Amino acid sequence: MAKKDAPRLYLIDGSAYIFRAYHALPPLTRASDGLSVGAVAGFCNMLWKFLEEMKGAEAPTHLAVIFDKSEVTFRNKLYPEYKAHRPPAPEDLVPQFPMIRDATRAFNLPCIEMGGFEADDLIATYARQAAAGGASVRIVSSDKDLMQLIVEGVIQLYDPMKNRILGLDAVMEKFGVGPEKVIDAQALIGDSTDNVPGAPGIGPKTAAELINTFGSLDAILERANEIKQQKRRETLINFADQIRLSRELVTLKDDVDVEEKWESFALREPDPAMLLQFIDAMEFRTLGRRVREHFAKEKGVQIVASYTSAAPPLAPVHADDGAPRAGPVLEEIEREFKPDAYKIVRDLPALEDYIRRAKLAGAIGIDTEADSFDAMRAQLVGVSLSLAANDAIYIPLQHRGSESRAGELFAAEAPSETGALDTGTQIGLSAALAALQSLFEDASVTKVGLNIKWDIALFAKHKIALKAFDDPMLASYTLYGGLDDHDKTSLIEKHIGHGLTPYANVAGKGKAQQTFDLVPIEAAAAYSCEHADAALRLYRKLSPELASNHLITVYETLERPLPPVLAAMEREGIKVDPQMLSRLSGDFAQRMLQYESEAYGLAGKEFNLGSPKQLGEILFDELKLAGGGKTKTGAWSTDAAILEDLAEQHDLPAKVLEWRQLSKLRSTYTEALGAAINPQTNRVHTSYALASTTTGRLSSNDPNLQNIPIRTEEGRRIRDAFIAEKGNVLVSADYSQIELRLLAHVADIPQLKQAFADGVDIHARTASEMFGVPVEGMPKEIRSNAKAINFGIIYGISAFGLARNLGIAREEAAAYIKKYFERFPGIRDYMEETKAFARANGYVKTIFGRRIWVKGIQSKNPSERAFGERQSINAPLQGAAADIIRRAMVRLPAALAKAKLKSRMLLQVHDELVFEAPKEEADTLCKLAKDVMEAAPEPAAILSVPLTVEAKAGSSWGAAH
Known part of the structure; x- marks a missing residue:
């Protein structure tokens, strides 16, 4: 029994609070911006009620809130199926997890979680430690799994909903045994919720009977042959190993090497200003009134509304001394940048001290520096962290050479000498990363970086998984996709009004440019800290805008989850056959020479086929072909569209087009891919950009693997050069006609929806609907015309464009389009409504809520406006297709892991x-990829048209497609 004056430690099961708050209350959104806050509101009310009720002799002297971390624990390593069938958290709840951590800190309570362990393990550890230290412990939860911890008079379980202590009687009622035997009972019973197998057919009553008869689980298993009931006896003998595994799974680990000690959980009163800043920001008016009344009555403190903006940053802002302070953050964001205030950390104690401050901050800015712009080749040189404006540090890790020029900040020329690693002025790499790992993998602290995918990739090389990250670049893309540039320099200039120091100012430019490991440490610190500082300011600026524009869910489900997925894909790379590329390159070169020779004959002289000027003069000045036009510089235009039109008059333009195609394929792929092979991995590693296209599609760079033509023989031959490693195959999983399916859905076209539902040839069905021709035995040209119209309509094609594509008269093409709209009036309605929405708002939306801004839609220039209208028609469809594949990509890594696939x-x-x-x-993967990809829209958008994915395996990419 604990002494009467002993410390009283209360451990609140925060994860249980979250789900109880979410499911007990109806959905709630913040009035000003529609942000889902129901779970946050419930959590805050439950916490306030609990603190109000725990008074007098029952009041805690120490208290902490314990949370689960959303990651794999040691139990999954013992048994991969552990909790494997649990559904993912509701989409509107996921963004509330970090806000609930912020709420806990706003109440001035410790917010405890730890990677690799469940909240119950941490509760068990703190309960045992506190009990051993003479404290009494009260666990605030009704979770049956925690009943094994109960010790009469020392460790209690308290159900806050029923306001009752769960003691020995409750344990006996639940399991039929005392707390010391709960683990044995659970090992036999199993747990369908957590997927603990237990002993098949043995329930609570039988388990209690066996334990009370034999005394323990070990005795039961050792003497199982004595049990008279045959089925029970055979179960215990045949499933003994499974039962022992179940015991390991249900046993709470009470010796976790926790960082914070329970003695540090001394109960502290909430800071009124900090608590009310959070409550007012969340617009919890009733709770805010109660809290104000409490402080006015108990403390004589009168506090008016502490924040008036619709959605302030949720992480507390810190003053220069590291102590939290309340108030608006606008001044913080706009404060002048002061490089002299940044500090260089050269010893471990100083770094550890800053990390302790960072863990209290809620959100920190980060920036990493490396000796290469290629993530696969880059070595980490330094890391900067920022807690607030001008409160940033730089941690040099692998700078080389003399620091004699360290005072020359932002010097453009290279240093005069290089040398070995200067270990005397830098923390050892392994020691620094070991210290930083606890911060970077702490999900209670948001790590904010511009282009966070780069940082994720660099830290992954050192086995550090960046958890709870945020990227203002992606927030900007969510807000202004299609409208602005989203590179860090443009974003900081636009939103913060500050010009970032150019890279050339510290590393030089041109031939004099040096790698960052040769940049003097002081110059590197000023440059890197500025970026970390700017990232955090931009995060605080844009986060409220996401909320006020109702784009939190878009950001949290479509943008923020992707960086680690893409970083892993880039790290994997793909193998190419350099000999096949060489053969293709030689073949293309020979055919280019043949096209050149034929072009010379048609032109009557030799000329440079790659020169638009020379080609234009031959086509229009010498051959006098009709249909020419000039560029702004006065030269003849010879782009692909013009050459395609001219090909009807003369053979020369067609030869040039053939030559251009091979030239581009040769320079971009057959020559460049071989040079792009990484010598360490012998694979090609592309880089994906998340915030570069208008509609949400990813772009591929260095090398670009997305522009290899699939419908030409040459493009297919290039794909044949992408091969699998020995013993492996490549699998291609491709959405079939996804944009047409989305058109049928959003425009609500019954005929098209039925065709897709029936799995019939959509182009033949369209031709049949338009021209009254039976599907069976339909002439190919009629189907081809319908196919051209189907795809053309998606892109807002004109009669002129359709006529050119089909090689028919413009009047005939116009008649086709008119008939198409007459047969499918819903498409015309969709197009007109979408254009009207775009003109009124400046953007269009996908079915998942992504905004795509349309430049030129409100222009007075007719051609610009027409282009904007065509874009507005296609953007919701192409954007939704991009959203769907993003959702699939986010889900696939977990699906592969769950299926135990390599x-x-x-x-x-x-x-x-x-x-x-x-x-x-291969077969298992094809099915899994198909299932995940086809279900990707749900539950955010339930399509009225089925998605179809074609998945195929082959030794090469070409063979798999």
Whole structure:
């Protein structure tokens, strides 16, 4: 029994509070911006009620809130199926998790979680430690799994909903045994919720009977042959190993090496200003009134509304001394940048002290520096962290050479000498990363970085998983996709009004440019800290805008989850056959020479086929072909569209087009891919950009693997050069006609929806609907015309464009389009409504809520406005297709892990995903990829048209497509 004057430690099961708050209350959104806050509101009310009720002799002297971390624990390593069938958290709840951590800190309470362990393990550890230290412990939860911790008079379980202590009687009622035997009972019973197998057919009553008869689980298993009931006896004998595994799974680990000690959980009163800043920001008016009344009555403190903006940053802002302070953050964001205030950390104690401050901050800015812009080749040189404006540090890790020029900040020329690693002025790499790992993998602290995918990739090389990250670049893309540039320099200039120091100012430019490991440490610190500082300011600026524009869910489900997925894909890369590329390159070169020779004959002289000027003069000045036009510089235009039109008059333009295609394929792929092979991995590693296209599609760079033509023989031959490692195959999983399916859904076209539901040829069905021709025995040209119209309509094609594509008269093409709209009036309605929405708002939306801003839609220039209108028609469809494949990509890594597959996702190319798999996994992977991709829209958008994914395996990418 604990002494009467002993410390009283209360441990609140925060994860249980969250789900009880979420499911007990109806959905709640913040009035000003529609942000889902129901779970946050419930959590805050439950916490306030609990603190108000725990008074007098029952009041805690120490208290902490314990949370689960959303990651794999040691139990999953023992048994991968542990909790494997649990559904993911509701989409509107996920964004509330960090806000609930912020709420806990606003109440001035410790917010405790730890990677690799469940909240119950931490509760068990703190309960045992506190009890051993003479404290009494009260666990605030009704979770049956915690009943094994109960010790009469020392460790209690308290159900806050029923306001009762769960003691020995409650344990006996639940399990039929005392707390010391709960683990044995649970090992036999199992747990369907957590997927603990237990002993098949043995329930609570039988388990209690066996334990009370034999005394323990070990005795039961040792003497199982004595049990008279045959079925029970055979179960215990045949499933003994499974039962022992179940015991390991249900046993709470009470010796976790926790960082915070329970003695540090001394109960502290909430700071009125900090608490009310959070409550007012969340617009919890009733709770705010109660809290104000409490402080006015108990403390004589009168506090008016502490924050008037619709959605302030949720993480507390820190003053220069590290102590939290309340108030608006606008001044913080706009404060002048002061490089002299940044500090260089050269010893471990100083770094550890800053990390302790960072863990209290809620959100920190980060920036990493490396010796290469290629993530696969880059080595980490330094890391900067920022807690607030001008409160940033730089941690040099692998700078080389003399620091004699360290005072020359932002010097443009290279240093005069280089040398070995200067270990005397830097923390050892392994020691620094070991200290930083606890911060970077702490999900209670948001790590904010511009282009966070780069930082994730660099830290992954050192086995550090960046958890709870945020990227203002992606927030900007969510807010202004299609409207602005989203590079860090442009964003900081636009939103913060500050010009970032150019890279050339510290590393030089041109031939004099040096790698960052040769940049003097002081110059590197000023440059890197500025970026970390700017990232945090931009996060605080844009986060409220996401909320006020109702785009939190878009950001949290479509943007923020992707960086680690893409970083892993980039790290995997894909193998190419350099000999096949060389043969292709030689073949293309020979054919180019043949086209050149034929072009010379048609032109009557030799000329440079790659020169638009020379080509234009031959086509229009010498051959006098009709239909020419000049550029702004006065030269003849010879783009592909013009050459395609001219090909009807003369053979020369067609030869030039053939030559251009091969030239581009040769320079971009057959020559460049070989040079792009990484010598360490012998694979090609592309880089994906998340915030570069208008509609949400990813772009591929260095090398670009998304522009290899699939409908030409040459493009297919290039794909044949992408191969699997020995013993493996490549799997291509491709959405079939996804944009047409989305059109049928959003425009609500019954005929098209039925065709897709029936799985019939959509183009033949369209031709049949338009021209009254039976599907069976339909002439190919009629189907081809319908196909051209189907795809053309998506892109807002004109009669002129359709006429050119089909090689028919413009009047005939116009008649086709008119008939199409007459037969499918819903498409015309969709187009007109979408254009009207775009003109009124400046943007269009996908079915998932993504905004795509349309430049030129309100222009007075007719051609610009017409282009904007065509874009507005296609953007919701192409954007939704991009959203769907993003959702699939986010879900696939977990699905592969759950299925215990060695297969890995390598590439994303428009509507296609490419994997590499052991041959024996190919069929399983094809089915898994198909299932995940086809279900990707749900539950955010339930389509009225089924999605179809074609998945196929082959030794090469070409063979798999």
